[in-house]
Amino acid sequence: MKKNKKNKTSYELVLNSKIYPLSAIFGAAYIFINKAYILFDGDPNKQIKVSFKSKPETNSEVLENIVGEFKNELLNYALREQIVKSNQKIRETIIAQALLSPLYDTFSDFAEEASEEDQIEDPLGITETWEEHFGKKEKLAAKKSKNAKT
Amino acid sequence: MLKLKLNSKFYNQTAINKAIKDYSPLGNISFRKQDGYFVVYFNKIKSDVSEIISDEFGNYVLAQIIKDK
Numbered sequence: 001m002k003k004n005k006k007n008k009t010s011y012e013l014v015l016n017s018k019i020y021p022l023s024a025i026f027g028a029a030y031i032f033i034n035k036a037y038i039l040f041d042g043d044p045n046k047q048i049k050v051s052f053k054s055k056p057e058t059n060s061e062v063l064e065n066i067v068g069e070f071k072n073e074l075l076n077y078a079l080r081e082q083i084v085k086s087n088q089k090i091r092e093t094i095i096a097q098a099l100l101s102p103l104y105d106t107f108s109d110f111a112e113e114a115s116e117e118d119q120i121e122d123p124l125g126i127t128e129t130w131e132e133h134f135g136k137k138e139k140l141a142a143k144k145s146k147n148a149k150t
Numbered sequence: 151m152l153k154l155k156l157n158s159k160f161y162n163q164t165a166i167n168k169a170i171k172d173y174s175p176l177g178n179i180s181f182r183k184q185d186g187y188f189v190v191y192f193n194k195i196k197s198d199v200s201e202i203i204s205d206e207f208g209n210y211v212l213a214q215i216i217k218d219k
Contacts, residue, residue: 030216037205040160
């Protein structure tokens with residue numbers, strides 16, 4: 001970061017776009033747009049020139065402070081962007097889980113209800129297997145024969 | 151005549167057009183693209199704002215661009 005002091009009412013910062021992304025510079029500039037006149041020049045892929053010019057109501061000291069605060073804010077924005085980038089996957093996973101969990105609950109409730117509805121009464125024993133069906137008959141016949149003997 | 155040069159790599163036509171529309175009560179403002187810059191011309195500007203209009207205009211365009219991002 002180079003600072004070229006032109007005169008008392010204007011400053012120019014030359015920023016390396018590989019260190020400070022344009023979005024971070026824009027974000028920091030927006031904060032100070034009501035305190036100074038800010039102008040961009042240069043190449044967004046190489047060197048970005050940010051000019052600060054004092055407003056009629058501000059003096060040179062105030063402008064110098066504004067430029068200093070801008071640099072701090074720029075670091076803040078650049079760091080924030082770096083954190084956002086590095087946490088992107090974790091953030092996406094958390095959001096996906098948060099969005100899908102209510103859907104999962106709804107589907108599991110629906111599945112439970114559906115399984116309860118599926119339990120139909122079967123008085124004729126149609127759903128029984130052959131062994132189950134005839135096994136019962138044989139047991140009944142055996143019981144009947146026992147009763148008859150007694 | 152006042153002039154303001156805005157680098158087309160940072161500033162866009164949509165934001166400049168909006169600023170021209172919003173600043174039109176203050177005077178005649180026009181622009182043309184020249185060598186990678188939007189050159190904004192200020193004519194017949196009201197005397198009470200003539201000293202600050204180009205700088206204020208630049209800030210206004212910048213604000214529009216940042217807001218849209």
